[in-house]
Amino acid sequence: MSLSRPVISIKNLHKRYKGPSMDALKGINLNITAGEFYGILGPNAAGKTTLISLLCGLFPPTAGTITFNYNGFDNTPSAVKKIIGLVPQEIALFASLTVHENISYFGQMHGLFGRTLHKTVDGLLDRLQLEIHAGKKTSKCSGGIKRRTNLAAGMVHNPKVLVLDEPTVGVDAQSRNLIFEYLKELNRDGTTILYTTHYMNEAEELCSAVSIIDDGLVIATGTPEKLIRRCDDCNDLGELFLKLTGKALRE
Amino acid sequence: MRKLYFNIRREILTLIRDKAGLSILFLMPLLLIIVITLTQQNAIQSVSSATIELLFIDHDQSTMGELVRKGLSGSDEFNLITQYKSKPLTDSMVKALVARGKFRVGIIISENTTEEAKQKIISGLQTLIEGDEKEGDTAKVHGIRVLFDPAIRDIVRISILNAVKMATTGAESSLMTNVLFSRLSEVIETKDSVSLMILNALQDVDVDELPQQVVEVGESYPGSSNVIIKPNITQNNVPAFSLFAMFFIVIPLAGSLIAEKNEGTYDRIRTLPVSYLNILTGKTVAYLMVCFLQFLLMVLVGIFVFPYLGLPALETGNHYFAIFVATLVSALSAIGFGLLVGTYSTTHNQAAMFGAILVVIMAALGGIFMPVNMMPENLKLISNLSPLRWGIDSYLNLFARGAGLVGIWKNLVLLFAFFVVSLGIAAKRFS
Numbered sequence: 001m002s003l004s005r006p007v008i009s010i011k012n013l014h015k016r017y018k019g020p021s022m023d024a025l026k027g028i029n030l031n032i033t034a035g036e037f038y039g040i041l042g043p044n045a046a047g048k049t050t051l052i053s054l055l056c057g058l059f060p061p062t063a064g065t066i067t068f069n070y071n072g073f074d075n076t077p078s079a080v081k082k083i084i085g086l087v088p089q090e091i092a093l094f095a096s097l098t099v100h101e102n103i104s105y106f107g108q109m110h111g112l113f114g115r116t117l118h119k120t121v122d123g124l125l126d127r128l129q130l131e132i133h134a135g136k137k138t139s140k141c142s143g144g145i146k147r148r149t150n151l152a153a154g155m156v157h158n159p160k161v162l163v164l165d166e167p168t169v170g171v172d173a174q175s176r177n178l179i180f181e182y183l184k185e186l187n188r189d190g191t192t193i194l195y196t197t198h199y200m201n202e203a204e205e206l207c208s209a210v211s212i213i214d215d216g217l218v219i220a221t222g223t224p225e226k227l228i229r230r231c232d233d234c235n236d237l238g239e240l241f242l243k244l245t246g247k248a249l250r251e
Numbered sequence: 252m253r254k255l256y257f258n259i260r261r262e263i264l265t266l267i268r269d270k271a272g273l274s275i276l277f278l279m280p281l282l283l284i285i286v287i288t289l290t291q292q293n294a295i296q297s298v299s300s301a302t303i304e305l306l307f308i309d310h311d312q313s314t315m316g317e318l319v320r321k322g323l324s325g326s327d328e329f330n331l332i333t334q335y336k337s338k339p340l341t342d343s344m345v346k347a348l349v350a351r352g353k354f355r356v357g358i359i360i361s362e363n364t365t366e367e368a369k370q371k372i373i374s375g376l377q378t379l380i381e382g383d384e385k386e387g388d389t390a391k392v393h394g395i396r397v398l399f400d401p402a403i404r405d406i407v408r409i410s411i412l413n414a415v416k417m418a419t420t421g422a423e424s425s426l427m428t429n430v431l432f433s434r435l436s437e438v439i440e441t442k443d444s445v446s447l448m449i450l451n452a453l454q455d456v457d458v459d460e461l462p463q464q465v466v467e468v469g470e471s472y473p474g475s476s477n478v479i480i481k482p483n484i485t486q487n488n489v490p491a492f493s494l495f496a497m498f499f500i501v502i503p504l505a506g507s508l509i510a511e512k513n514e515g516t517y518d519r520i521r522t523l524p525v526s527y528l529n530i531l532t533g534k535t536v537a538y539l540m541v542c543f544l545q546f547l548l549m550v551l552v553g554i555f556v557f558p559y560l561g562l563p564a565l566e567t568g569n570h571y572f573a574i575f576v577a578t579l580v581s582a583l584s585a586i587g588f589g590l591l592v593g594t595y596s597t598t599h600n601q602a603a604m605f606g607a608i609l610v611v612i613m614a615a616l617g618g619i620f621m622p623v624n625m626m627p628e629n630l631k632l633i634s635n636l637s638p639l640r641w642g643i644d645s646y647l648n649l650f651a652r653g654a655g656l657v658g659i660w661k662n663l664v665l666l667f668a669f670f671v672v673s674l675g676i677a678a679k680r681f682s
Contacts, residue, residue, distance in 0.1 A: 053518075056522045057521075057522065058518060058521055058522065078524055081522055081523060081524040082524050084522065086519060086522045088515050088518060088519055089515075090514060090515030091514070091515070092514060092515035092516045092518065092519040093514075093516065094261060094265060094516060095510075095514070096264065096265045096268040096269060097261065097264055097265065101261070101264065105257060105261050106519075106523070108253070108254060108257040109254060109257070109520075109523040109524070109525045110523065110524060111254075111524070113253060137268070153519075154519075
């Protein structure tokens with residue numbers, strides 16, 4: 001596993017939304033290497049979700065580029081969709097479908113059928129301890145089961161890049177631990193992970209590198225240890241974060 | 252194609268599991284057609300206020316024709332039309348115009364009706380006096396034909412028929428008086444013994460025994476096929492309300508789009524390597540199945556359940572393929588409407604309120620509650636923009652007028668175009 005080759009290069013990325021003039025991103029530059037567990041941190045309205053949306057091809061940037069540097073990869077939107085897995089902050093599942101049906105559906109949309117699909121879905125159900133809930137409608141499931149199903153649905157096609165937008169919001173300690181273990185395992189197996197969270201301890205525990213974004217700009221980048229060391233009176237990432245972004249309440 | 256199959260499957264599972272939504276889709280429309288049909292069956296009084304245009308041809312050109320014309324035109328309810336596009340009406344023109352639904356009624360008074368009616372009255376009087384009924388005395392004069400648009404509402408048809416019969420009876424009474432006066436004149440002038448004998452005999456005759464209804468008012472429905480379907484409330488209501496029900500899929504369909512938008516699945520779907528058109532096509536196919544099931548259920552209830560409720564059974568004619576195509580494009584149009592509402596609404600309540608009310612408005616404009624030809628002129632024009640009008644007209648042409656695909660193709664093109672435009676707008680907006 002190489003940690004040197006940037007597989008995602010983000011250059012001078014700008015995004016301006018229509019309507020009242022608002023620059024969500026004001027020139028983001030990031031290099032994410034293969035197999036990295038990359039944390040994107042920032043207060044509310046910093047531009048994290050916009051960055052993730054652009055990365056997943058939900059809408060085009062106003063300026064700048066995002067390049068995926070895989071061998072023979074053509075960077076078309078359809079090609080990007082095949083290598084990326086998104087786990088959104090919302091429980092983006094079909095409420096009337098069961099846990100099994102939801103995971104299968106997202107697999108089917110990625111072109112998985114028959115035995116391959118069954119094997120993959122069964123593997124995910126087993127790994128995320130969802131087997132006994134497989135037949136339950138997601139609308140009837142607890143928050144933890146929904147979160148794990150949400151994760152499985154984004155992972156079912158074994159993406160090269162997994163994008164997680166606050167995947168542990170509202171889950172209990174056990175579910176969170178299970179999700180962490182699974183993500184670490186995926187990362188060890190070579191999946192590049194982009195992770196946004198408001199929980200600084202999560203970022204410190206999981207991420208090999210982080211970028212702190214505020215007001216549409218990257219204000220700090222590096223490994224959590226290096227960033228903490230650089231700050232004289234910071235003992236952890238949480239203190240560093242508050243020092244850099246301030247204590248004033250955001251939107 | 253496999254992805255499409257799985258999209259269809261997902262939509263069907265979602266639909267099946269929404270018990271409340273399904274009950275709205277199937278039970279409510281059934282309740283609607285049964286209740287409204289039963290109600291309308293007895294609501295004859297509501298027809299009177301509008302002026303009805305009657306095509307009128309008088310081949311008789313004598314007393315009967317003149318008196319029937321006066322009887323009908325004397326009423327504010329009817330406007331007698333004797334020319335179409337500046338040309339005098341002919342029998343074939345009247346048949347064609349009524350068969351196409353351009354006019355709802357045509358009246359043709361046959362040649363020599365007055366003369367034949369006179370003879371019938373005289374012969375009836377002689378029979379009364381002599382007490383010896385000759386062969387053919389009971390046969391009526393086939394003098395007046397009333398041609399009805401097969402899609403005419405039953406209450407309107409009955410009302411018009413009664414008015415024509417009243418005018419005819421009035422004309423017959425005048426004719427009888429004429430005959431009697433002319434006999435009286437003959438007695439006075441000639442002192443003819445036979446006429447005198449008749450007049451003497453008539454002194455003992457009860458008025459009720461005088462020849463009555465000597466002229467037959469015949470009724471016919473010039474449809475586009477050989478199958479004669481008698482107009483009745485079932486032929487109007489079952490297809491029309493089936494279409495009405497179909498458009499109510501706007502609520503679950505728009506609801507599913509809104510739920511996907513609000514719950515994040517829509518954004519997630521957009522990160523999948525599948526076009527949104529594929530997703531929308533999946534929805535379209537699933538809801539198309541629902542619409543067909545709805546329609547089938549309605550038709551089966553019309554055929555098999557209505558007779559048990561004392562209502563006429565639905566007759567489907569013989570244009571099954573045309574009915575299939577009309578149902579297909581009507582359902583597509585309803586789905587297109589659902590997609591549009593779902594695209595532009597932001598909450599489920601908004602879509603439910605907006606969609607449902609708009610369906611009722613479009614249905615009213617389409618002539619589901621009141622025939623379009625009884626609407627004010629400006630409303631008639633607006634009604635041309637209602638997809639429900641296009642659908643209802645197609646179904647009435649098929650179920651009541653016995654038309655085939657040729658008779659409804661323009662409406663089918665409009666319905667399909669509406670679907671294509673709606674799908675295009677939704678796909679563009681979502682992608």
